[in-house]
Amino acid sequence: MRRLWRCVVPVAAVVVAFTGGGCSTSKGPAPPKPGTPPFFWAAAKSAWQKGDFQATMKNLMSIIATENEYTRRAQIWQVVLDAGMARGEMEWADILDEGRPAAKAREIDFRKLASDARALAGQSAMRFADTGHKLMPALSEEEILLPFPMPDANRNRPVEVERIVKGILPMPAEVERLHGLMVRRGVALSVIAAADPGGDFEKAKALLSQPEPKVKRTDFLMYLATQFTEISQLFAPKKLDRAARVKLFLDEAKEALAAVPPSPERTKLQKKIEEYEKKLPKIPA
Numbered sequence: 001m002r003r004l005w006r007c008v009v010p011v012a013a014v015v016v017a018f019t020g021g022g023c024s025t026s027k028g029p030a031p032p033k034p035g036t037p038p039f040f041w042a043a044a045k046s047a048w049q050k051g052d053f054q055a056t057m058k059n060l061m062s063i064i065a066t067e068n069e070y071t072r073r074a075q076i077w078q079v080v081l082d083a084g085m086a087r088g089e090m091e092w093a094d095i096l097d098e099g100r101p102a103a104k105a106r107e108i109d110f111r112k113l114a115s116d117a118r119a120l121a122g123q124s125a126m127r128f129a130d131t132g133h134k135l136m137p138a139l140s141e142e143e144i145l146l147p148f149p150m151p152d153a154n155r156n157r158p159v160e161v162e163r164i165v166k167g168i169l170p171m172p173a174e175v176e177r178l179h180g181l182m183v184r185r186g187v188a189l190s191v192i193a194a195a196d197p198g199g200d201f202e203k204a205k206a207l208l209s210q211p212e213p214k215v216k217r218t219d220f221l222m223y224l225a226t227q228f229t230e231i232s233q234l235f236a237p238k239k240l241d242r243a244a245r246v247k248l249f250l251d252e253a254k255e256a257l258a259a260v261p262p263s264p265e266r267t268k269l270q271k272k273i274e275e276y277e278k279k280l281p282k283i284p285a
Helices: 002-019 037-050 053-064 071-138 161-165 172-195 201-208 217-235 243-257 264-278
Strands: 143-145 214-216
Touching (some): 037 071, 071 143, 071 161, 071 172, 071 243, 143 217, 214 217, 217 243
Antiparallel strands (some): 143 214
16 A cells, blocks of 8 residues: 555646646636726737727727726826827828928829828817816826826937928838828827926836826826817818817817916916917807
8 A cells, every 4th residue: 555655646746747736727817808998908008019009099999988997097098199199190291281382293192191191180189189178177186197108109200201391202101101100209299298297208208117107187287288289270270270179179278277386387388378369260159
């Protein structure tokens, strides 16, 4: 019997080692169920890491569609992303406008590309405005969590766009690539502005590398006020020409600014808002 037990023990040890334990068959936590907020949240994070901002937005909007534990964080992420996408498209359109007079025979192509960019900017801008309007009254905490890391995107303007400014339009594939880089630049600049009031890349990067990066509520409201102000000009007379929307964005900017304490930056932005308001045509009641 002792000889039999000596033979059984080594065999049992081999079986335990092979199965990874005794009776336990646990394989860790189950992955999020498709179609649930945790699933969309994980998908948004994965898309963000890959630089796929359209997929990130799609998943964030799926979260925001219902009230759940991820809704607030998704709203904050979405407004920063949409502000960046809108600003990126706006800058791309301005580059095309700048190069159009020198384009001569290709002037129509420049005009169409700029028009398409502003249409896309308008979609992002209105999503930003809708969520930003809903989000502001809910920002009651003294510090706001930024639920995203620094994106893998170059914040510098691609040098190749200088040829477009001079009226030279590259092949369609290259135009598409540069367009994408400009949108990614817009997102990177938006993230930096949200993470650091001074727009310092290194400070923003350091903050966003923390486990739970947070900014002061007043700083985030200042960020929102700035974005509302700048994006309002997408709807200016020589752009999309929607005076009512310019006013809507400037009103939202003033609402965000109302909770920001006095500072030189606040005063400067207030003056810019007033300048834009003076240029508004009379809007019918």
